[in-house]
Amino acid sequence: MNKAAFTEKRYIVIFVFVTSLFLLWGVAHSISDVLNKHFQNVMNLSKAQSGLIQFSVFGAYFVMSIPAGLFMKRFGYKMGVLLGLSLFSLGALLFVPAANSVSFSFFRIALFILGCGMATLETVAHPFVAALGDQRASDRRINFSQSFNAVGTMIGPALGSNILLAGSTGSGDLSSVKVLYSSIGIVIALVALAFAFVKVPVLTDPHAKDAKAVNIDTTPGKKLFQHRHFAWAAIAQFFNVAAQAGTWGFFINYGHEKMGFSDAEAGNYMILFMAMMAAGRIVGTSLMKFIAPNKLLAAFAFGSILCCLIVAQSWGWTSFIALLLINFFFSIMFPTIFSLGLKNLGAHTQQASSFISMGVVGGAFFPYVMGLVANHDVATAYYLPIVCYFIIFLFGARLYKVRE
Numbered sequence: 347m348n349k350a351a352f353t354e355k356r357y358i359v360i361f362v363f364v365t366s367l368f369l370l371w372g373v374a375h376s377i378s379d380v381l382n383k384h385f386q387n388v389m390n391l392s393k394a395q396s397g398l399i400q401f402s403v404f405g406a407y408f409v410m411s412i413p414a415g416l417f418m419k420r421f422g423y424k425m426g427v428l429l430g431l432s433l434f435s436l437g438a439l440l441f442v443p444a445a446n447s448v449s450f451s452f453f454r455i456a457l458f459i460l461g462c463g464m465a466t467l468e469t470v471a472h473p474f475v476a477a478l479g480d481q482r483a484s485d486r487r488i489n490f491s492q493s494f495n496a497v498g499t500m501i502g503p504a505l506g507s508n509i510l511l512a513g514s515t516g517s518g519d520l521s522s523v524k525v526l527y528s529s530i531g532i533v534i535a536l537v538a539l540a541f542a543f544v545k546v547p548v549l550t551d552p553h554a555k556d557a558k559a560v561n562i563d564t565t566p567g568k569k570l571f572q573h574r575h576f577a578w579a580a581i582a583q584f585f586n587v588a589a590q591a592g593t594w595g596f597f598i599n600y601g602h603e604k605m606g607f608s609d610a611e612a613g614n615y616m617i618l619f620m621a622m623m624a625a626g627r628i629v630g631t632s633l634m635k636f637i638a639p640n641k642l643l644a645a646f647a648f649g650s651i652l653c654c655l656i657v658a659q660s661w662g663w664t665s666f667i668a669l670l671l672i673n674f675f676f677s678i679m680f681p682t683i684f685s686l687g688l689k690n691l692g693a694h695t696q697q698a699s700s701f702i703s704m705g706v707v708g709g710a711f712f713p714y715v716m717g718l719v720a721n722h723d724v725a726t727a728y729y730l731p732i733v734c735y736f737i738i739f740l741f742g743a744r745l746y747k748v749r750e
Contacts, residue, residue: 353479354489356547361478363541365491367427367471370534371464372498373505374434376594376620377526378457378592379488380613382713383598387511387609391722393599394717398589402454404463404709407468407539411703414469422476424546426470431538434463438531445520456527467552469703472533477549489554492681500617507613511598521588570691575748576698579687582741583705586679587735589650591709592716592727594619595670599724604660626677634678643682644742649675657728667724672731679738686746708734731744 353361382396418426437460444452475487509526571577597619601612626646633642653675656668684702691698712730720727 350480352490357478360544361475361487363537363544364427364471364474364478365494366537367430367467368491368495368536369498369501370434371467372495373502374438374460374464374498374530374614375403376499376502377506377510378501379594380510380598380616381523382595383602383609384506384510384523385450385453385615386599389448389474391450391513392717393596393720394714395450397488397592397595397713397715397717398450398454399457400595400713401710402457403461404465404587404591406458406708406725407518408704408707408710409467410462410465410708411469412700414466415700417466418470418473422546423470423474423549424541424544426466427474427541428465428538430463430470431534431541431591432463433459433466435531435534435538436465437461438527441527441531442524445524448520474549493624493627496554496620496627499620499623502615503613503620507610507616509555511609511613564726570698570701573691573698573748575689575746576687576691576702578741579683580702580705582683582738582745583680583702584708586683586708587678588708589731589738590676590680591732592712593669593676596716596720596724596727597669599720600657601666601730603634603664603724605666619670622670622674623677626674629674630678630682636655639682640686640742640746642742643679643686643746644739646675646678647735647739647742651732651739654728654732654735658725660725669728683738683741688740 378399382393382399383400385391386393386396414426414430415428429448436454437458440456440459441453444456471491472488475491478487505526510522597616598609598612599606601615602609605612607615630642632648637645650672653668653672657665657672659665687702688698713732716727716730721731
């Protein structure tokens with residue numbers, strides 16, 4: 347049998363466009379974590395209040411994921427991408443009137459619309475990339491595209507720390523917010539305009555094609571939620587994204603309050619923080635050749651628990667290095683939980699994928715809870731993600747098992 351080609355020549359331009367989407371939502375996600383600290387500074391928000399930024403973005407994922415999937419099925423990949431880019435651009439541009447009115451509620455509406463755009467793009471982009479060539483190479487294409495998401499999460503803090511944090515002149519100054527987000531909105535609109543002129547042929551989702559042959563349901567009489575490994579995967583994903591949103595959201599606060607960095611310096615360290623996630627993906631993917639994915643997931647979750655304990659002690663650089671390492675261990679969790687949860691679901695696979703994706707709503711609530719503790723001591727707040735990582739550890743150690 348011939349080795350499957352990565353993609354086909356006729357798909358290269360489309361593949362480049364769609365891969366760029368992974369980078370764009372990575373930028374937007376990581377900038378929102380810098381936005382937490384900026385709004386604390388210029389709008390006099392508490393840490394709990396600034397945590398509502400993540401509530402707005404991740405809440406949009408919960409609301410939009412299923413409608414976006416239905417829209418994609420009805421109108422196709424191209425229209426799905428254009429809808430996502432339009433909402434993304436609109437949300438970013440609404441930051442200008444929100445800044446003019448100095449209204450945090452208006453900002454949250456803008457963030458929700460921006461989040462709906464990102465949710466739509468994520469829902470569409472994964473199967474879109476998978477469909478651009480031989481289905482045997484679909485996982486390679488998705489992993490390649492996801493690597494640009496990691497690049498985006500490094501670009502976001504660089505932009506945020508140099509434009510938002512370094513550019514702030516005091517309380518009530520939202521000019522840097524207007525400059526940054528209006529620029530993002532214009533760039534996204536131009537990407538949408540360019541993509542509108544790209545011709546996309548009729549494509550078949552390889553995950554939907556021959557589903558019974560590829561992913562056999564060992565117990566076809568079961569309903570979806572009777573598959574315990576799937577139900578636990580959805581729960582684990584909820585806590586996984588909760589831990590991610592909280593850990594990322596108060597990284598700059600920790601650097602400023604516990605390490606004595608300026609806000610801009612802490613924002614620049616966040617670039618290294620995101621680079622640790624990229625490194626974790628490379629190392630984790632390599633280790634999976636020798637270690638079962640569930641065992642590696644449990645080991646990385648245990649590593650995260652140890653790091654959180656060290657971070658909470660405020661031991662200077664020792665704790666700060668542990669904070670950086672949390673993102674290394676976090677790296678493989680989302681895709682590994684996802685893949686373990688979809689094992690042997692047969693015709694339920696696509697529906698299960700939507701439910702596991704909706705687990706990102708965990709990121710909507712947890713930063714607010716962490717913020718309530720961080721209002722008193724940001725280091726103590728890092729005890730809270732231990733609960734999340736313990737559940738992920740249990741999933742990797744025992745609860746991942748497919749039961750007939």
